[in-house]
Amino acid sequence: MKVLVAVKRAIDPNVKVRVKGDGSGVDLNGVKMALNPFCEIAVEEAIRLKEKGVVCEVVVVSVGTSAAQEQLRTALALGADRALLVETNAMLEPLNVAKYLSKVIDNEKPQLILFGKQAIDQENNQTGQMVAQLIGSGQATFASAISYADGRWVVEREVDGGSQVVALTAPAVVTCDLRLNEPRYASLPNIMKAKKKPLEVIAADGLGASVREHTRLLKVTPPPVRKAGINVSSVSELVEKLRNVAGLV
Amino acid sequence: MRTLVIAEHTGSQLTAGTLSAITAAIDLGFETDLLVMGGAEASDVAEQAALTKGLHRVLLAQDEMFEKTLAENVQPLITSLVGDTYTHVMADASSMGRNVLPRVAASLDVGMLSDVIKIVSADTFERPIYAGNAIATVQSIDSVKLLTLRASAFAQASSHQDRCEVTAVNGGRSASTVSFVSEQLTVSERPDLSSARVVVSGGRGMQSKANFALIERVADKLGGAVGASRAAVDAGFAPNDLQVGQTGKIVAPDLYIAAGISGAIQHLAGMSGSKVIVAINQDAEAPIAQVADYMLVADLFEALPALEQAL
Numbered sequence: 001m002k003v004l005v006a007v008k009r010a011i012d013p014n015v016k017v018r019v020k021g022d023g024s025g026v027d028l029n030g031v032k033m034a035l036n037p038f039c040e041i042a043v044e045e046a047i048r049l050k051e052k053g054v055v056c057e058v059v060v061v062s063v064g065t066s067a068a069q070e071q072l073r074t075a076l077a078l079g080a081d082r083a084l085l086v087e088t089n090a091m092l093e094p095l096n097v098a099k100y101l102s103k104v105i106d107n108e109k110p111q112l113i114l115f116g117k118q119a120i121d122q123e124n125n126q127t128g129q130m131v132a133q134l135i136g137s138g139q140a141t142f143a144s145a146i147s148y149a150d151g152r153w154v155v156e157r158e159v160d161g162g163s164q165v166v167a168l169t170a171p172a173v174v175t176c177d178l179r180l181n182e183p184r185y186a187s188l189p190n191i192m193k194a195k196k197k198p199l200e201v202i203a204a205d206g207l208g209a210s211v212r213e214h215t216r217l218l219k220v221t222p223p224p225v226r227k228a229g230i231n232v233s234s235v236s237e238l239v240e241k242l243r244n245v246a247g248l249v
Numbered sequence: 250m251r252t253l254v255i256a257e258h259t260g261s262q263l264t265a266g267t268l269s270a271i272t273a274a275i276d277l278g279f280e281t282d283l284l285v286m287g288g289a290e291a292s293d294v295a296e297q298a299a300l301t302k303g304l305h306r307v308l309l310a311q312d313e314m315f316e317k318t319l320a321e322n323v324q325p326l327i328t329s330l331v332g333d334t335y336t337h338v339m340a341d342a343s344s345m346g347r348n349v350l351p352r353v354a355a356s357l358d359v360g361m362l363s364d365v366i367k368i369v370s371a372d373t374f375e376r377p378i379y380a381g382n383a384i385a386t387v388q389s390i391d392s393v394k395l396l397t398l399r400a401s402a403f404a405q406a407s408s409h410q411d412r413c414e415v416t417a418v419n420g421g422r423s424a425s426t427v428s429f430v431s432e433q434l435t436v437s438e439r440p441d442l443s444s445a446r447v448v449v450s451g452g453r454g455m456q457s458k459a460n461f462a463l464i465e466r467v468a469d470k471l472g473g474a475v476g477a478s479r480a481a482v483d484a485g486f487a488p489n490d491l492q493v494g495q496t497g498k499i500v501a502p503d504l505y506i507a508a509g510i511s512g513a514i515q516h517l518a519g520m521s522g523s524k525v526i527v528a529i530n531q532d533a534e535a536p537i538a539q540v541a542d543y544m545l546v547a548d549l550f551e552a553l554p555a556l557e558q559a560l
Contacts, residue, residue, distance in 0.1 A: 011379070013514070017379045019383045026378075026383050093360055094361070117496075120379070120380065121378065121379055122378055123364065123379075123495070124361075125347050125363055126361055129348065129350075129352045129355070130352070130354065130355035132352065133324065133355035133356050137426055138321055138424060138427035139348075142344060142348075157344075158344070158489055159345075159432075159490075160344045160443075160490060160498075161434045161490055162432060162435045162490055164431070165430040165431045165432065166428065166429055166430055167427070167430050169425070169427075177496070179489055213390060214360025215360050215362065215388065215390065215391075216387065216388045216390060218373065218386040218388055219386045220378070220384065220386075221383070223377065223381055223383065223384055229526070229538070229540075229541045229542040230542070230543060230544070231546065233545075235545065235547070236555075236559060239559040242504070242525070246504075248447075248525060249560055
């Protein structure tokens with residue numbers, strides 16, 4: 001059985017972004033980039049499924065510029081078997097990414113397609129669900145546990161107010177939440193080995209997906225600045241402030 | 250121009266997030282219908298929802314297959330309802346809205362905008378990106394605009410006495426690709442985290458699950474909800490549905506008290522829209538101090554009981 005993991009090159013989660021002065025976007029010049037943390041969890045899960053003998057091949061795929069090869073190599077170093085880059089310089093919208101990925105899925109025929117639940121840059125939380133619709137498969141979003149039993153994927157999901165378990169027939173789309181697992185670190189020998197693993201570059205235009213523009217980014221602004229706060233020296237002073245100044249308690 | 254709001258309910262009433270989505274929809278200025286889906290209980294919810302101020306019509310889709318609002322079952326229904334009728338489809342950016350709407354978007358071959366915090370015009374919207382460190386103004390050029398809305402950015406719609414029409418609709422399809430197995434919901438007497446007026450949150454500094462009782466007692470004194478940082482959830486101090494942050498709930502209460510929370514970027518993304526922020530932390534240099542209106546540098550094991558006493 002084969003698992004396909006979609007991964008995204010995104011800003012390092014510990015970087016605080018700066019909005020460009022002209023309002024055209026955030027300044028990514030010289031900013032540290034990484035594998036989107038949720039995608040890292042998806043890769044880790046795929047590798048664990050392979051270690052358990054549930055799947056035999058882990059394929060990672062990314063849609064983006066050639067720079068994303070770096071993140072695909074990271075995924076290979078973590079234990080993925082081979083990588084695919086759908087290369088494009090276009091502005092990427094979730095539906096277009098989903099269309100490219102569904103073409104890749106048609107070719108690869110995986111039994112499980114793993115995603116991170118969202119990318120920490122655009123925070124859309126859409127691509128996995130869109131792919132599931134496009135390929136007509138079931139979806140389990142925000143997964144906190146994945147197992148395979150009696151020919152079905154059994155997934156525990158994090159939902160508002162608690163958790164829910166659903167069972168999906170293959171091929172299934174699962175998007176990974178934070179608590180699914182703790183991703184491993186790539187060892188130096190594995191990083192070296194990853195350089196020799198296959199990484200195929202596919203031109204996005206060659207996939208035959210009918211993509212078009214759906215949204216236009218008009219401007220990006222910094223969030224409103226909060227005014228500076230004050231230090232209080234005791235609990236009684238705090239309560240007095242909340243009572244008198246803010247009228248909250 | 251016509252708007253469809255996808256309702257979410259608890260089995261007896263609309264969620265606070267749905268009431269916020271209705272406000273956003275009505276502010277947009279078009280005739281607004283509400284779709285209520287569910288099993289046997291849904292008709293009572295629809296009747297009650299029909300009293301919500303500003304609604305034109307309530308559509309009731311009652312069927313066992315809608316009971317758990319599985320995306321695969323409800324998508325065909327929503328897609329067929331949208332047809333040529335609706336130009337805007339909105340839902341709360343809850344786990345249900347996030348799960349279902351992208352599937353509907355793909356079926357309609359349109360894009361979608363997540364977590365909208367402001368409606369600028371019928372096709373232009375504001376949404377936070379990069380953990381709330383930037384606000385994007387985005388224009389949708391599709392014929393149908395699909396949006397999830399951040400509940401904390403919109404007031405909740407109120408009820409009035411004029412009941413609008415309730416119309417039964419059908420058209421779902423029970424998907425063979427997925428089945429519901431079980432669910433486990435956290436039972437709590439406290440107000441819902443996403444809509445509470447006061448939230449008291451604990452972080453890693455609480456040190457244990459037992460110590461979280463200190464947070465709960467302060468929350469109860471204030472009639473507030475309990476929240477937690479990711480560190481506290483991962484350490485098992487609190488269940489994960491109480492997590493506040495980029496990957497958990499986004500809250501904007503009148504008062505947010507953060508105890509033993511350092512204030513990582515990802516946590517701030519979930520609460521920095523709160524009106525008044527209080528931080529109780531032993532570390533005066535903790536990043537939470539940068540957003541706190543009132544910072545108390547103290548041992549929270551002394552400060553929290555003292556706060557409970559003083560309230």
